[in-house]
Amino acid sequence: MWCTALGHDLGQARALMPPMVLGLGTNNQHSEIWYLDCYTTSKLLEYPLVIAAIFIIGIGGSFQYGFHVSVMTSPSLELVNTTGTQRYGVRLDEGQVSLIWSFLVSIFCIGGMLGSLLAEQMCKKYGRKQCLLLNNLPAILAAVLMVLSQRAVSFEMIMVARLLYGINTGVGVTLHPMYLVECAPKNLRGTVGVMVATFCSLGKFIGQLLGIGELLGTGDRWVWLLGFSGFAALLQLSTLPLLPESPRYLLLNRRDHQGYDRAAKRLWGSRDYSVDTKEMLQERTALQDIKVHTVMELLLSRSMRWPVLTIIVTFSALQLSGINAVYFYSMDVFRAAGIPEQQLRYVALGMGLCEVASSLGCAIAVGFIGRKALLLWGYIGVGVTQTLLTITLNLQTQISWMPYCSILLIFLSIFFFSSGPAGVTMSLLGEFFTHSYKPAGYAIASNINWVCMFLVGMLFPFIVKYLGSFCFMIFLFFNTTVAAFVWFNVPETNNLSALEIKQEFLKMHTKTKTKTETKTETKAKTETKTETKAETETKTETKAETETETETKTKTCGPTRFETAVDTEGHSCQTRL
Numbered sequence: 300m301w302c303t304a305l306g307h308d309l310g311q312a313r314a315l316m317p318p319m320v321l322g323l324g325t326n327n328q329h330s331e332i333w334y335l336d337c338y339t340t341s342k343l344l345e346y347p348l349v350i351a352a353i354f355i356i357g358i359g360g361s362f363q364y365g366f367h368v369s370v371m372t373s374p375s376l377e378l379v380n381t382t383g384t385q386r387y388g389v390r391l392d393e394g395q396v397s398l399i400w401s402f403l404v405s406i407f408c409i410g411g412m413l414g415s416l417l418a419e420q421m422c423k424k425y426g427r428k429q430c431l432l433l434n435n436l437p438a439i440l441a442a443v444l445m446v447l448s449q450r451a452v453s454f455e456m457i458m459v460a461r462l463l464y465g466i467n468t469g470v471g472v473t474l475h476p477m478y479l480v481e482c483a484p485k486n487l488r489g490t491v492g493v494m495v496a497t498f499c500s501l502g503k504f505i506g507q508l509l510g511i512g513e514l515l516g517t518g519d520r521w522v523w524l525l526g527f528s529g530f531a532a533l534l535q536l537s538t539l540p541l542l543p544e545s546p547r548y549l550l551l552n553r554r555d556h557q558g559y560d561r562a563a564k565r566l567w568g569s570r571d572y573s574v575d576t577k578e579m580l581q582e583r584t585a586l587q588d589i590k591v592h593t594v595m596e597l598l599l600s601r602s603m604r605w606p607v608l609t610i611i612v613t614f615s616a617l618q619l620s621g622i623n624a625v626y627f628y629s630m631d632v633f634r635a636a637g638i639p640e641q642q643l644r645y646v647a648l649g650m651g652l653c654e655v656a657s658s659l660g661c662a663i664a665v666g667f668i669g670r671k672a673l674l675l676w677g678y679i680g681v682g683v684t685q686t687l688l689t690i691t692l693n694l695q696t697q698i699s700w701m702p703y704c705s706i707l708l709i710f711l712s713i714f715f716f717s718s719g720p721a722g723v724t725m726s727l728l729g730e731f732f733t734h735s736y737k738p739a740g741y742a743i744a745s746n747i748n749w750v751c752m753f754l755v756g757m758l759f760p761f762i763v764k765y766l767g768s769f770c771f772m773i774f775l776f777f778n779t780t781v782a783a784f785v786w787f788n789v790p791e792t793n794n795l796s797a798l799e800i801k802q803e804f805l806k807m808h809t810k811t812k813t814k815t816e817t818k819t820e821t822k823a824k825t826e827t828k829t830e831t832k833a834e835t836e837t838k839t840e841t842k843a844e845t846e847t848e849t850e851t852k853t854k855t856c857g858p859t860r861f862e863t864a865v866d867t868e869g870h871s872c873q874t875r876l
Contacts, residue, residue, distance in 0.1 A: 343487055348566050352482050352542050353491060357498035359435060359535030360475025361725075363528055364468045365502025367407060369651070370510055370524055379403070385452045399454065406458055408753040410465015415745030417466065418473035419738045423591050426552070427478040427545045430470070435532040438467040442529020449522045457525075464528060469749065473741045480729025481545040482566055485575055489665040489793060492726025497658040500717060504651035511644045550579050551734045552591075578796045582733055597732075597739040605804040606731040607743065609789050613674070613724045614744045616781040618751035620678070620720060621685055621774025623759060625712045626650070628692065628768065632709060635695050636702035653710055654717045661722030669793045670723045670730075674785045677719015682778035684712045685771040692768035733797045 343350065380396045391399070421430040441463035448456035476495045483491040506524075510516040515524035543562035550559040563572050597603055633646050665673060688708040695701040732740040762770045790803035 414469020680715030
């Protein structure tokens with residue numbers, strides 16, 4: 300499996316593992332990892348309906364996001380120009396075609412932001428399952444518009460379809476991890492949460508596969524490529540009714556104890572799930588009133604400040620890590636290595652397959668390595684490989700074998716990113732926030748992701764134009780900053796409830812504050828002690844000076860002499876001379 304295949308790099312991975320993962324007196328590294336690997340996999344196999352939920356929710360959730368990202372630029376500029384000419388009878392110049400094409404690309408991100416905001420309100424009103432069902436309707440409508448756009452000779456229909464796809468993807472990416480994490484037992488939440496990234500990678504791979512010229516990547520079939528998402532939406536629409544509503548939503552929002560028991564038994568079988576129930580009831584007791592908070596209330600909450608800041612930093616880093624730059628330069632590197640032009644699509648498929656395999660490995664490893672260790676592993680690994688890639692890209696025209704080093708570094712960058720940040724970040728959402736803050740937390744994370752994706756899409760061409768391969772140095776700064784932030788500010792969340800994670804955040808930052816205050820108090824006490832000692836020394840010196848003055852006076856005056864005499868009555872007396 301992944302962990303045993305990764306044997307050469309396990310030394311680095313073990314250095315990042317928490318102590319309780321490594322164990323004591325373990326000499327056989329491979330057998331230890333193999334045991335934990337099989338244990339995690341076998342535990343998941345005990346919950347068949349949870350496995351079904353992973354596939355059913357995934358196909359209409361993050362799969363759609365990954366698919367649209369990979370096929371976003373499949374239609375060529377010539378197709379837009381041809382459509383404009385047939386529709387209006389006017390030959391569009393290069394600037395007009397570029398403007399229309401840029402809008403076709405960016406409107407998907409705008410739809411994604413709208414979908415993220417809609418998801419917050421929809422899941423409050425309709426619940427997780429009902430919201431996911433309704434979310435398939437925009438995707439089906441968009442697929443119909445996309446397929447008909449070629450016959451209608453209308454790129455306006457393509458724009459509307461792109462907007463609807465964005466809304467569908469925004470809602471799906473927000474609700475996908477929320478529903479899955481709430482349906483999974485506590486000991487499998489990390490593994491199930493990482494599957495969100497796995498389906499995103501799978502969507503990219505399927506998009507690349509269908510986009511090759513032998514399938515749908517041609518001028519007359521590209522609308523069917525972009526309409527493929529409608530089939531995925533139909534598949535989820537027909538299978539999602541087989542799944543129950545989220546048990547957590549039924550218990551905490553609707554206060555439906557009978558519905559909760561039915562959903563829990565269907566998902567978790569006849570096993571004892573009293574621990575999960577106790578955790579939810581404790582959360583309800585701690586929160587007292589399960590009021591669903593808004594985005595503004597979450598941002599203004601002092602107790603949730605560090606979880607929110609962590610989500611903002613990690614989700615921004617997903618787009619600012621430079622992985623898009625790696626993909627951008629990959630084709631030039633492959634050409635420099637002598638790979639024929641007609642074979643480049645298949646090499647790109649290899650990159651997509653590497654991403655899928657790494658995501659699956661992350662899903663297996665997250666349960667025993669931990670979230671924090673994988674985040675650090677990913678960002679440090681990406682930063683190192685990007686630094687080396689900057690060097691090899693600048694030397695590949697001078698040294699004949701340097702392009703092969705660049706190819707290796709490209710695949711390593713994808714591996715580090717997919718097995719760390721891409722896989723773990725999504726799972727943090729379901730763990731960081733208590734039930735009342737979840738919709739707002741997911742809305743913030745999704746919008747941060749969409750905004751950063753839009754900014755990178757707009758600014759990256761200019762960055763490459765002026766910096767060339769040195770653009771990786773900008774992304775190195777982001778990766779280093781995020782790694783430092785995670786190391787100093789984020790606790791390990793493995794097998795912890797939302798309330799426990801909240802306490803870990805408070806403990807971590809309160810502990811830092813206490814240390815600072817203790818240091819200040821110690822310094823003040825030391826200064827006070829020094830001052831007291833100085834005063835004592837001053838008094839001693841004053842006393843010594845007084846004694847010295849007395850001695851000096853005595854020496855100056857000399858000894859006092861007396862003369863003894865006897866008076867007439869016979870009494871003796873002394874007379875001072």
